[in-house]
Structures are given as C-alpha cells and as structure tokens.
Amino acid sequence: MSARAAAAIALAGFWWTATGAAARGAAAQEAHGGQVLIEALGCAACHSGVPGGEAIREVAPPFGDGAAPMAPAYVFHYMADPQTVRPDIAPARMPRYELDERQRVALALFVSNDREMRGVDQALRAAMARHPDADRAEGAALFETLNCAGCHVHPEAQSRVTAPDLSLTGVRVRPEWLTGYLANPVTIRPAGPVPGEGGQMPDFRLDAAEAASIADYLLELEGPDGADPPAEVADWEPQALSPFAMQKAGTLLRNRWSCLGCHQLGEDGGRIGPRLDGVAQRLRPGYVRAIMQDPAHLAPGTIMPASLEQPDRLDLIASFLLGRDGEWSGSETVADLPALPDATAPGAELYAARCAPCHGVGGAGDGFNAPFLPVTPTVHADSAAMALRPDDTLYDGIHAGGWILGKSHRMPAFGASLNDGEKRALVAYIRALCRCEGPAWSRDGRRSR
Ligand code: HEC
Ligand code: HEC
Ligand code: HEC
Ligand code: HEC
Structure with a gap:
C-alpha cells in the first residue's frame, strides 16, 4: 500500500475517533486545495454536500x-x-x-x-x-x-442536482478506492442516481495530485444534520465465513430474496441499484451493513426497501458481499431509459419512482429493468388479469413481496419502507392503470386495515 493510501486511511480513521474540533479544523485547512478545485471544477453543479455551483456557470460557455x-x-x-x-x-x-x-x-x-x-x-x-x-x-x-x-446555461434546459451527497463520502467509501475513482470514474449506478433518470459521473481527467487533494477534502466533510451514520458504520466488521456459509448466503441472495431484482451480482440480476460485485473494494464494511438495515437513512429517497430484519441475516449477507472477489471496473450503463415520466397524483409519483423501473411507466411490464429479470413483471395494465385480484391481494404483494402470492421473489417487499397510505395509493394507482376493479365479492365488506 502506498504511503498516500495509508495516510488517507489513517485520516478516515481519525474522522471517526477525533473529538477535538481544533484538530479537525487543522486537517480541513490542509484539504483546502481540494475545496478550491471542487469549486472551480463545478462539482456542486450535480452534487449536494459540496460548496460552489454557480461559479462554473460563469465560465462554461452558454448555449x-x-x-x-x-x-x-x-x-x-x-x-x-x-x-x-x-x-x-x-x-x-x-x-x-x-x-x-x-x-x-x-x-x-x-x-x-x-x-x-x-x-x-x-x-x-x-x-x-x-x-x-x-x-x-x-x-x-x-x-x-x-x-x-x-454548467452550461441553456434557455431550454433545467439543471438537476441529483448526484449523491458528497458530504457522505467518508461514511460510504474506502479512501484507497476514492482517489482512483476520481482519476478514472467507473459506473456505479447503471440507471443513474435516480434509477431510470440516467446520469453519469463524467471524467475530469484529474491528475494524481488533483485527485488526491479532492479525496482528502471529501473524506473530511461532515454529513448534513441528522444524517449521522448509525454507530455500526464505524464499528462493524465482517465475519470470516466458512465455505458453507458463503454458499448459503449466495443461494439465499439468488433464490430467496429480492436483492437481485435490483442489483447485479456476477451475470445475474437487475440494473436498478449498484452492482454488488466490487463492494469489498469500494465501500466501508459498516456502510454495507448499515444501508441494508436502513437504506432510507443513508440514501434518502432511495427505492431500496429495508427487507432483512434479523441481525444475523444482515451480518451474513454483508459478510458475504465483503468476502467476495469480483472487482468491477466497467462503464456499462442502461442504454434504453424511458422518457422521464410526468407524474402528479401521489400514487402515480410513487409508482413512477419505485415500481416503473420493473413494471413500466404505464404498467405494461416493460420497465427498463424488466429484461434483466427471470420473469416478466406483472402487467398492471392488464384489466382481465387484475380484475381477478382483490385489492387486499395487491396490497399484500406490495407489503410482503412477490413470494407471498406465490410469485417471483424478485418482486421486493416494500412493507417496511412505505406507510399504509402509500401502499393504498399504489393499489389505487394499479386500479387506474388497469381501469378495473377487484372481484365483486372482495369489494363488499372490505377488510379494514
Ligand atoms: C462540470 C461542468 C461541465 C459540464 C457538466 C459540462 N460541461 Fe461542457 N464545458 C465546460 C467548460 C468549463 C467548458 C470550456 C472548456 C474550455 O473551453 O476549455 C466546456 C466546453 C464545452 C463545449 C465546447 C464549447 C466551445 O466553445 O468550444 C461543448 C460543445 C460542451 N462543453 C458541451 C457539453 C455537453 C453537451 C455537456 C453534457 C453532456 C457538457 N458540456 C457538460 C464545463 C462543463
Ligand atoms: C455532470 C454531473 C456531475 C458532475 C459535474 C460531478 N459529478 Fe460526481 N457523480 C455524478 C453522478 C451522476 C454520480 C453517480 C454515478 C454512479 O453512481 O455511477 C457521481 C458520483 C460521484 C462519486 C461517487 C459517489 C458515491 O459515493 O457513489 C464521487 C466521489 C463524485 N461523484 C465526486 C465528484 C467530484 C469530486 C466532482 C467534481 C470534480 C464531481 N463528482 C462532479 C455526477 C457528477
Ligand atoms: C427495489 C430495488 C432494490 C432492492 C430490492 C434492493 N436494493 Fe440495494 N440498492 C438499491 C439502490 C437504488 C441502491 C443505491 C442507493 C444509493 O443511491 O446510494 C442500493 C444500494 C445498496 C447497497 C450499497 C451499494 C453501493 O454501492 O452504494 C448495498 C450493499 C445493497 N443495496 C444491498 C442490497 C441487498 C443485500 C438487498 C437485498 C436484501 C438489496 N440491496 C435490495 C436498490 C435495491
Ligand atoms: C425489481 C423489480 C420490481 C419492482 C421494483 C417492483 N416489482 Fe412488482 N413485481 C415484480 C415481479 C418480477 C413480479 C412477479 C411476476 C410473476 O412472478 O409473475 C411482481 C409482482 C407484483 C405484484 C403481484 C401482482 C399479482 O400477480 O397479483 C404486485 C401487486 C406488484 N408487483 C406491485 C408492485 C408495486 C406497487 C411496486 C412498486 C412499489 C413494484 N411492484 C415494484 C417486479 C418488481
């Protein structure tokens, strides 16, 4: 390991343990060159959590x-x-x-x-x-x-700050990975930071000194108020798994849980979230454990539901992902993303963000992620099929996942991530898509939840 990487790791460790604000201030001063670069290059044009943003619009030519x-x-x-x-x-x-x-x-x-x-x-x-x-x-x-x-003012285009909050960089990633990524970015989220909307981290062709100085600065940032990571981000260590436990975890991931509905692992899986190959090189172990437990806390607004509640399961799967080789360094993105949906009703908006990646914006089972699934996602626009489903059945599928209806386990369970009103709004939206109602018997004396 290079002295630079070792120093960066030491710095990241220090971020967690230092209590003296003065010491932090001194380290921040050293990283000042990174801040100057970040403002001049215009990182804040796309990312929250870093300063600057307007300066670049003064120098990039307007169109x-x-x-x-x-x-x-x-x-x-x-x-x-x-x-x-x-x-x-x-x-x-x-x-x-x-x-x-x-x-x-x-x-x-x-x-x-x-x-x-x-x-x-x-x-x-x-x-x-x-x-x-x-x-x-x-x-x-x-x-x-x-x-x-x-960066470029254009009268016909809006700027969008949707890229990850960079003040969480030190919480998320391994310092030794970060410098290399900045110098030579790879695709992490193949369908963009808001899945389906596209977007890329472009390559600034930073030289080694620029990348190192930006990395130092990012690793020192403090997250937004209330985004303090749970204690296990700092402390959690992966377990060394036996070959048997590794195999068990792999089987559960592929055949039981919905993770690969959204994530690619090896040749299998969806393209909604980041590839799970290479997690060991890229992410801090505690982050992997923590985002599985409470995704919305570390990635606010994410489509990823909290689906594994038992701590031993979380430990197993995080240790499995961190114990695998399979570094990933490609730039594969999803080419055919749909036009950004124009959603207004509450159910429509939720559906567009969380369901349309698989089920399609119009519920035709043709979302951008559908080709990467082993079965066609249910066609919610199919009135004949949907008319056979009571509202409660649809609700249960959304709440507990496809397996509860004897359907594919790649249909995620959104129960812990959406509230009752949101799940009802989604059922109502499926009814709007199919222009149908559930069977008559199910509509009299509806169960109340
Ligand atoms: C982070 C800021 C940033 C982003 C994002 C960005 N550009 Fe630029 N672009 C610049 C700057 C700065 C220049 C001026 C470079 C120079 O002249 O040395 C430039 C120059 C250009 C030029 C050449 C203009 C000329 O007068 O020679 C074109 C064309 C261009 N950009 C198109 C695009 C397109 C298309 C995108 C999106 C795919 C894009 N840019 C995204 C900052 C940006
Ligand atoms: C044109 C928009 C844009 C600009 C400008 C931009 N980024 Fe990004 N950046 C992105 C997007 C989009 C992603 C997510 C890419 C992915 O997940 O594959 C990203 C990802 C990242 C990540 C990885 C975040 C993570 O934890 O997954 C880092 C670090 C990063 N950018 C740093 C920077 C820095 C430093 C600058 C300025 C030099 C910068 N970015 C400028 C769009 C941008
Ligand atoms: C509905 C889609 C979906 C499902 C199901 C899902 N995830 Fe995710 N996951 C995502 C998205 C999107 C992100 C990216 C969040 C962000 O923007 O940082 C993510 C992030 C992650 C990350 C962090 C990766 C990184 O590079 O930042 C891990 C690890 C992860 N998921 C593991 C899992 C596991 C394990 C499961 C199954 C228990 C699972 N996910 C289920 C969509 C999903
Ligand atoms: C990762 C892809 C994926 C995402 C995201 C997803 N689904 Fe599904 N969904 C599926 C698959 C696959 C099936 C099962 C198809 C089968 O087995 O025939 C399914 C089945 C269903 C069913 C069962 C339908 C029936 O046959 O009764 C419902 C209801 C449903 N999804 C609703 C939703 C809603 C609402 C959302 C958003 C909150 C959503 N899904 C998000 C992939 C997905």
Whole structure:
C-alpha cells in the first residue's frame, strides 16, 4: 500500500475517533486545495454536500438561442474527446462523458443550435445516416439527464442536482478506492442516481495530485444534520465465513430474496441499484451493513426497501458481499431509459419512482429493468388479469413481496419502507392503470386495515 493510501486511511480513521474540533479544523485547512478545485471544477453543479455551483456557470460557455452558434461537427467531435482549450479558465474544464455515437449526434443537433446544419462534415453526415431518428429532442433530453445544464446555461434546459451527497463520502467509501475513482470514474449506478433518470459521473481527467487533494477534502466533510451514520458504520466488521456459509448466503441472495431484482451480482440480476460485485473494494464494511438495515437513512429517497430484519441475516449477507472477489471496473450503463415520466397524483409519483423501473411507466411490464429479470413483471395494465385480484391481494404483494402470492421473489417487499397510505395509493394507482376493479365479492365488506 502506498504511503498516500495509508495516510488517507489513517485520516478516515481519525474522522471517526477525533473529538477535538481544533484538530479537525487543522486537517480541513490542509484539504483546502481540494475545496478550491471542487469549486472551480463545478462539482456542486450535480452534487449536494459540496460548496460552489454557480461559479462554473460563469465560465462554461452558454448555449442555445442568444449564444454564439457552433458547427454541429465541432460539437460531435468535441464530445468524444473534449480538450481543455482555454488556459484562462483553468482549472475549470469540460469533463468527458461516456457517450455512444448516437448520443453524440443528438447532442450535436441540440447544442450547436444550427438549424440549417451548415458545419456538418463527412464523419457527422455518415453518423447521422446510421442514426436517422436521433434528433434535437433526444439531444435536449440527454442534455438534461447528463446535467450539461449544471454548467452550461441553456434557455431550454433545467439543471438537476441529483448526484449523491458528497458530504457522505467518508461514511460510504474506502479512501484507497476514492482517489482512483476520481482519476478514472467507473459506473456505479447503471440507471443513474435516480434509477431510470440516467446520469453519469463524467471524467475530469484529474491528475494524481488533483485527485488526491479532492479525496482528502471529501473524506473530511461532515454529513448534513441528522444524517449521522448509525454507530455500526464505524464499528462493524465482517465475519470470516466458512465455505458453507458463503454458499448459503449466495443461494439465499439468488433464490430467496429480492436483492437481485435490483442489483447485479456476477451475470445475474437487475440494473436498478449498484452492482454488488466490487463492494469489498469500494465501500466501508459498516456502510454495507448499515444501508441494508436502513437504506432510507443513508440514501434518502432511495427505492431500496429495508427487507432483512434479523441481525444475523444482515451480518451474513454483508459478510458475504465483503468476502467476495469480483472487482468491477466497467462503464456499462442502461442504454434504453424511458422518457422521464410526468407524474402528479401521489400514487402515480410513487409508482413512477419505485415500481416503473420493473413494471413500466404505464404498467405494461416493460420497465427498463424488466429484461434483466427471470420473469416478466406483472402487467398492471392488464384489466382481465387484475380484475381477478382483490385489492387486499395487491396490497399484500406490495407489503410482503412477490413470494407471498406465490410469485417471483424478485418482486421486493416494500412493507417496511412505505406507510399504509402509500401502499393504498399504489393499489389505487394499479386500479387506474388497469381501469378495473377487484372481484365483486372482495369489494363488499372490505377488510379494514
Ligand atoms: C462540470 C461542468 C461541465 C459540464 C457538466 C459540462 N460541461 Fe461542457 N464545458 C465546460 C467548460 C468549463 C467548458 C470550456 C472548456 C474550455 O473551453 O476549455 C466546456 C466546453 C464545452 C463545449 C465546447 C464549447 C466551445 O466553445 O468550444 C461543448 C460543445 C460542451 N462543453 C458541451 C457539453 C455537453 C453537451 C455537456 C453534457 C453532456 C457538457 N458540456 C457538460 C464545463 C462543463
Ligand atoms: C455532470 C454531473 C456531475 C458532475 C459535474 C460531478 N459529478 Fe460526481 N457523480 C455524478 C453522478 C451522476 C454520480 C453517480 C454515478 C454512479 O453512481 O455511477 C457521481 C458520483 C460521484 C462519486 C461517487 C459517489 C458515491 O459515493 O457513489 C464521487 C466521489 C463524485 N461523484 C465526486 C465528484 C467530484 C469530486 C466532482 C467534481 C470534480 C464531481 N463528482 C462532479 C455526477 C457528477
Ligand atoms: C427495489 C430495488 C432494490 C432492492 C430490492 C434492493 N436494493 Fe440495494 N440498492 C438499491 C439502490 C437504488 C441502491 C443505491 C442507493 C444509493 O443511491 O446510494 C442500493 C444500494 C445498496 C447497497 C450499497 C451499494 C453501493 O454501492 O452504494 C448495498 C450493499 C445493497 N443495496 C444491498 C442490497 C441487498 C443485500 C438487498 C437485498 C436484501 C438489496 N440491496 C435490495 C436498490 C435495491
Ligand atoms: C425489481 C423489480 C420490481 C419492482 C421494483 C417492483 N416489482 Fe412488482 N413485481 C415484480 C415481479 C418480477 C413480479 C412477479 C411476476 C410473476 O412472478 O409473475 C411482481 C409482482 C407484483 C405484484 C403481484 C401482482 C399479482 O400477480 O397479483 C404486485 C401487486 C406488484 N408487483 C406491485 C408492485 C408495486 C406497487 C411496486 C412498486 C412499489 C413494484 N411492484 C415494484 C417486479 C418488481
């Protein structure tokens, strides 16, 4: 281990044990260079929990009507390999996104704002021929989900701060992983920080010194009020599992619990949450244990339900994940995300966030995660099938998970994460999707909960 990594670990340990505010202040001072960089680079354009955010909008060029038009071909090539061309705004720079050709075509059409398509070169013309339906509207949607608008003012785009709260970095991740990630980011959440909305951590091509100084600063941050992690984040240590216990945990994960409805492990599983491969290299052991116990506390608003209540189960599964090899360093993302749903009713909003990733926005069983499941998620829009289900049955499935109805265990149990009113609102929303009611017998003298 390098001296730098060892120092970073020592620093992270210190974060948990130090009681002297003065000592913390001194360490924060040392990390000052990191803060200057974070503000100049515009991390707060996407992330909460770090300072800055507006400064970058003063230096990144504005786009759209009123701004200087650009040749579409220039944007198309620049997006593949953005180079910092203006030393006068350094260290600010354009970060590199992982984009395919179609996405670069769509962005070129939107960003250049050259509706007559004058600056089109041969390469762009050929790419447009390969993606004839990539259009300006698709570029506009990408511009929002990738949060280009966090840095570039555009009259037709809104900025969105949805990326993880960076003040929790020291709680979440291993210091020795962080510096490498900053220098060379990989995909953690394949469908974006809000599953289904997309979004990427772009690559700022930080040099080693920049990455180290930003990492030092992030590891020193204190989380928002009330977000203090439970004590076990600091103290919990994984157990050494016997080969038998490892096998048991793997079987439970694959065949009993809903975890792989949302998470990928090896070749199996969904794409809603982070891959569970590589957790050992990336996360602090206590964080793995704590997020399984109370996901909403450490990742507010997350779709992940608290589903394992028994402490021995939590210990087993966390130890299993932390005891596996299988480092993951890829950049695979979900390509076909649906348009952001436009939800207003309380049930509709909940459904769009928590259910649509599998069941589809319109309840057709075609969410972006459906192809990664062993069975088709129930088609809630199917009025004939849903008319056979009493409301209470739907409620029970939402509360206790698919297995209770003899359905797939990859349907998660939301019982501990949604309140009674929310579960009822979801049942009502399923009724709206199927335009149907439950069987007559079930509607007379309804059970009251
Ligand atoms: C973190 C801030 C940030 C984000 C996010 C960002 N950019 Fe930039 N971008 C910049 C800065 C700063 C520059 C100026 C770089 C320079 O000229 O050296 C720039 C330059 C550009 C340029 C070249 C403009 C010119 O006049 O040469 C294009 C095109 C561009 N960005 C498009 C995008 C698109 C499309 C996205 C989203 C996919 C995006 N940017 C996201 C900061 C950002
Ligand atoms: C254009 C938006 C954007 C900008 C600008 C941005 N990030 Fe991110 N960042 C993201 C997204 C989205 C994720 C989640 C990626 C994932 O889960 O795969 C992320 C993830 C991260 C993570 C991992 C968080 C975790 O615990 O999972 C760190 C650390 C991070 N960013 C640091 C930074 C720093 C430092 C900067 C400024 C140099 C920065 N980011 C700028 C969008 C951005
Ligand atoms: C309904 C989908 C869903 C289910 C079911 C689910 N998770 Fe999650 N999980 C998520 C999402 C989304 C996140 C990312 C939270 C965030 O933004 O940091 C997550 C985060 C995690 C993390 C932290 C990973 C990281 O890189 O930050 C672990 C570990 C984890 N889940 C384990 C589990 C286990 C074990 C189960 C089964 C008991 C499970 N999850 C069930 C969606 C789910
Ligand atoms: C990780 C993917 C996933 C998520 C997220 C998910 N479901 Fe499911 N759901 C499934 C699968 C798979 C099935 C079972 C299909 C089968 O076995 O035929 C199912 C079945 C159901 C059933 C049983 C239907 C019946 O046949 O009676 C209900 C009710 C249901 N889901 C509601 C919801 C609601 C409401 C949400 C959001 C709070 C949700 N689901 C989120 C995957 C998911």
